[in-house]
Amino acid sequence: MRVLVIEDERTLAAQLAQALTEASYAVDVAHNGVDALHAGETGEFDAAILDLGLPRLDGITVLKRWRAGGRNMPVLILTARDNWHEKVAGIDAGADDYLTKPFHMEELLARVRALIRRAGGHARAELACGPVVLDTRSGRVTVAGRGIALTSHEYRVLDYLMHHRNEIVSRSALVEHIYAQDFDRDSNTVEVFIARLRKKLPANLIETVRGLGYRLACEE
Numbered sequence: 036m037r038v039l040v041i042e043d044e045r046t047l048a049a050q051l052a053q054a055l056t057e058a059s060y061a062v063d064v065a066h067n068g069v070d071a072l073h074a075g076e077t078g079e080f081d082a083a084i085l086d087l088g089l090p091r092l093d094g095i096t097v098l099k100r101w102r103a104g105g106r107n108m109p110v111l112i113l114t115a116r117d118n119w120h121e122k123v124a125g126i127d128a129g130a131d132d133y134l135t136k137p138f139h140m141e142e143l144l145a146r147v148r149a150l151i152r153r154a155g156g157h158a159r160a161e162l163a164c165g166p167v168v169l170d171t172r173s174g175r176v177t178v179a180g181r182g183i184a185l186t187s188h189e190y191r192v193l194d195y196l197m198h199h200r201n202e203i204v205s206r207s208a209l210v211e212h213i214y215a216q217d218f219d220r221d222s223n224t225v226e227v228f229i230a231r232l233r234k235k236l237p238a239n240l241i242e243t244v245r246g247l248g249y250r251l252a253c254e255e
């Protein structure tokens with residue numbers, strides 16, 4: 036899963052990026068409204084965290100332009116304390132949730148998880164496919180109750196497939212959603228991650244759909 040962080044306070048932006056990276060997200064950061072608008076229009080994100088008070092272009096305008104342009108990723112806005120009309124304006128502009136500064140990082144992470152889950156139509160924090168269970172809160176993956184160890188990128192691939200378990204996921208979509216923009220992207224590595232996951236997961240759980248991509252075979 037890939038998250039766009041827009042925050043002009045550099046220290047907070049770095050703290051957000053670090054916490055999200057530790058929680059296994061690919062993270063892109065923008066520090067002003069113009070860069071934010073461009074990143075959101077051109078990249079594929081599973082969620083965006085948008086500070087409303089930004090230089091060059093304010094957050095409400097960024098959000099309105101994304102929505103007008105058909106960008107529908109979940110957006111969590113960051114608002115100043117006691118500024119209730121800013122929350123109303125943000126939600127009316129298309130925000131899905133808000134947090135008031137200062138906030139606890141754990142709460143932000145929980146809200147981001149929930150937004151991504153709901154965008155995929157999942158109500159529960161644990162995603163299951165056959166004997167495989169992925170707990171989005173802890174990042175723990177079990178097969179028939181036994182924990183398995185995954186690298187950060189293997190986890191990102193499985194997490195994305197689990198969130199889209201009723202769909203065929205293309206290799207290019209996986210590349211877009213497991214790497215930040217400035218990461219040295221190589222679509223061949225996706226095949227490597229899939230091959231490694233197949234060794235750790237039940238046989239045939241990850242199906243290859245020829246010419247289209249991958250799909251999880253979940254027996255209900």
Ligand code: CA
Pocket residue numbers: 042043044086087088089
């Ligand atoms: Ca700000």
